[in-house]
Amino acid sequence: QVQLVESGGGVVQPGRSLRLSCAASGFTFSTYGMHWVRQAPGKGLEWVAVISYDGSNKYYTDSVKGRFTISRDNSKSTVYLQMNSLRAEDTAVYYCAKDYCQIWGQGTMVTVSS
């Protein structure tokens, strides 16, 4: 079945970096766009970034532009989110999602705190 498994979350100090991964299985990964969506504790959903099926197009929400980079490795069926210059307000559960957010992973928690 279709499955997305995120990893790479943890506790990090402000200004530091973290890379999240999302391993996909159960579908032809290389033919779908992939998204990252986050949810701060007790809050709603915030879309973060998208990458096209072949990695040629990327789009970010304004608050992460210049700090976060989305990428993918179709040979590994994995999408990544490189997060630099992290801030306290980036604290959230980060989900990856397939296509038009039809399928979601379980999420990985990122806590930015000194």
Added chain:
Amino acid sequence: DIVMTQTPLSSPVTLGQPASFSCRSSQSLVHNNGDTYLSWLHQRPGQPPRLLIEKISNRFSGVPDRFSGSGAGTDFTLKISRVEAEDVGVYYCMQATLLPYTFGQGTKLEIK
């Protein structure tokens, strides 16, 4: 960015009774290709969101037929014909017509 506004923010419902959630967008969600990319998601406590409805009214795989979506343009509705205990949680509308995708603030379904 397109702003999605959901009402009500909370909805206490008796088991077996219907429930209805509204979502309004700040601009038309009709895409250039003629489709309207309005989705409804359900999130139980401690769980990731799950897609219920896409393109206004298309139930996603495995979603019970007690869930139905309707609407057009900027006004959309999700209905549950008979609420079951497993339906508790937060319901979000989401637009995928224009980037960035945006979500409503969510409506919390509680059992009376």
